[in-house]
Amino acid sequence: MMRVRNVTGLSARGAALALALATTALPQVLWAQEAAPEAAAPVAPAGINESVAAVVNDDIISTYDLAQRMRLLIATSGVQPTQQNLPQFQREALVGLVDERLQLQELRRVERDQKMEIIATDDEVTEELSEMAKGNNMSLEQFLGNLKVQNIGEETLRQEVRANTSWQRWIRGRYGSRLRIGDDQVKAVQQRLAAAASKPQYQISEVFIDANRVGGMDVAVTGAGQLITQMQQGAPFPAVARQFSAAATAAAGGDAGWITAGEMAPEIDSALDQMRPGQLSRPIQVKDGVYIIYLRDKRAGAGGMIVNLKQAAVGLPQTADQAAVDAATVKLTALRATVTGCGDLEAQAAKTPGVIAGDLGEAEIKDLAPAFRDAAEGLEAGQISQPIRTSAGLHLLAVCAKRASGQDGQSKEQIENRLFGQQLSMIARRYMRDLRNSATIETK
Numbered sequence: 001m002m003r004v005r006n007v008t009g010l011s012a013r014g015a016a017l018a019l020a021l022a023t024t025a026l027p028q029v030l031w032a033q034e035a036a037p038e039a040a041a042p043v044a045p046a047g048i049n050e051s052v053a054a055v056v057n058d059d060i061i062s063t064y065d066l067a068q069r070m071r072l073l074i075a076t077s078g079v080q081p082t083q084q085n086l087p088q089f090q091r092e093a094l095v096g097l098v099d100e101r102l103q104l105q106e107l108r109r110v111e112r113d114q115k116m117e118i119i120a121t122d123d124e125v126t127e128e129l130s131e132m133a134k135g136n137n138m139s140l141e142q143f144l145g146n147l148k149v150q151n152i153g154e155e156t157l158r159q160e161v162r163a164n165t166s167w168q169r170w171i172r173g174r175y176g177s178r179l180r181i182g183d184d185q186v187k188a189v190q191q192r193l194a195a196a197a198s199k200p201q202y203q204i205s206e207v208f209i210d211a212n213r214v215g216g217m218d219v220a221v222t223g224a225g226q227l228i229t230q231m232q233q234g235a236p237f238p239a240v241a242r243q244f245s246a247a248a249t250a251a252a253g254g255d256a257g258w259i260t261a262g263e264m265a266p267e268i269d270s271a272l273d274q275m276r277p278g279q280l281s282r283p284i285q286v287k288d289g290v291y292i293i294y295l296r297d298k299r300a301g302a303g304g305m306i307v308n309l310k311q312a313a314v315g316l317p318q319t320a321d322q323a324a325v326d327a328a329t330v331k332l333t334a335l336r337a338t339v340t341g342c343g344d345l346e347a348q349a350a351k352t353p354g355v356i357a358g359d360l361g362e363a364e365i366k367d368l369a370p371a372f373r374d375a376a377e378g379l380e381a382g383q384i385s386q387p388i389r390t391s392a393g394l395h396l397l398a399v400c401a402k403r404a405s406g407q408d409g410q411s412k413e414q415i416e417n418r419l420f421g422q423q424l425s426m427i428a429r430r431y432m433r434d435l436r437n438s439a440t441i442e443t444k
Contacts (some may be wrong), residue, residue, distance in 0.1 A: 055442045056101040068156040069093040079230040080237040088223050100163035102435045119166045128161050173430045181416045189415050190381050199261040202272050203297040205237055210246035211289040220290040224283035237294050248425035307376050308401040309360040310342050314347040316393040327392040332387045341382045342400035381418040
């Protein structure tokens with residue numbers, strides 16, 4: 001069976017886990033039915049009444065399961081537990097356990113119906129845990145020992161890894177191969193970035209609390225406020241994002257990179273306009289949830305544009321007669337009809353006698369010769385001009401790339417990857433919403 005790696009950010013979570021386990025003091029009581037002493041092994045303590053926390057389509061989640069998941073969540077998020085935020089940890093832990101039960105139930109159904117293996121085996125889960133340990137320069141035994149120190153059962157982490165790995169494998173396998181990011185989508189993003197070049201640009205990290213997932217907008221707003229308080233007190237933003245964010249950027253610790261005003265919801269644009277680099281936003285309520293934004297850097301809109309150019313040309317002296325100009329125009333017009341873009345301009349030009357093609361490299365539009373400047377301003381990336389007359393000859397100008405000066409240009413591959421991640425995340429969220437809506441879920 002093909003293994004899918006680097007999908008969920010589990011190795012990144014492992015880094016946060018090792019650090020947090022070494023520094024976080026967990027409260028002695030995380031759930032009313034569990035009061036395990038510090039030295040106790042991470043198993044259900046004898047003499048304590050373990051009860052039902054939730055039932056998901058007849059699948060029971062015990063209060064011990066819930067308490068263990070709360071401990072793991074606290075350790076991996078870096079948020080210090082308090083009496084005020086323990087209810088949020090309990091709610092997030094329960095939502096996570098419910099989602100995992102739904103996912104595994106769905107995967108078992110698919111395995112039965114389609115006679116295929118999806119759910120990660122014990123060996124595959126161990127391999128994931130070993131990668132976590134390796135990323136922290138630990139042996140697997142040392143890594144799991146850190147869990148035991150905090151009274152977290154190994155099986156608690158194994159269950160989370162099994163569910164996340166299996167679900168992401170299924171989502172990517174079922175939908176990833178069907179997703180196609182077309183050139184028109186990439187070009188639309190490039191055009192939008194170019195059009196927005198004069199607008200302010202922001203380097204941000206984000207946490208998105210999905211209101212549908214956590215039980216409503218009021219719950220999402222309250223939870224976001226508590227997370228902001230914890231981050232102001234030192235909880236690391238990347239760890240919080242990995243554990244609590246429903247955005248596609250969660251696996252990257254919430255890193256959304258550079259964005260331009262107008263790319264996100266108007267409510268976020270309004271907040272960013274008032275923020276300074278290094279500042280954490282208030283809870284920002286949008287249509288389907290709440291955002292927390294950390295503004296890492298900010299810069300004014302670029303005043304100029306940089307283009308990457310190629311050309312195909314016929315040399316003509318300035319004194320050439322009209323007949324020579326017309327003949328060159330016919331030749332270049334015919335060439336233009338056979339060229340699809342920068343990729344084949346030189347190859348096609350080589351087939352046409354008297355035409356010389358070459359790469360002009362990058363330049364700011366304002367620094368180009370007037371005839372080239374006028375053409376470059378009106379062309380988008382991938383487009384080719386009509387024949388242009390200069391004192392040196394007649395030219396076809398191809399714009400290979402176009403970006404704002406002072407702006408980190410995004411390659412075609414980077415844009416495709418970002419669009420792919422966003423669409424796959426949206427599909428996964430809809431899938432989970434449908435599973436929740438059709439399930440029988442009882443919480444005690």
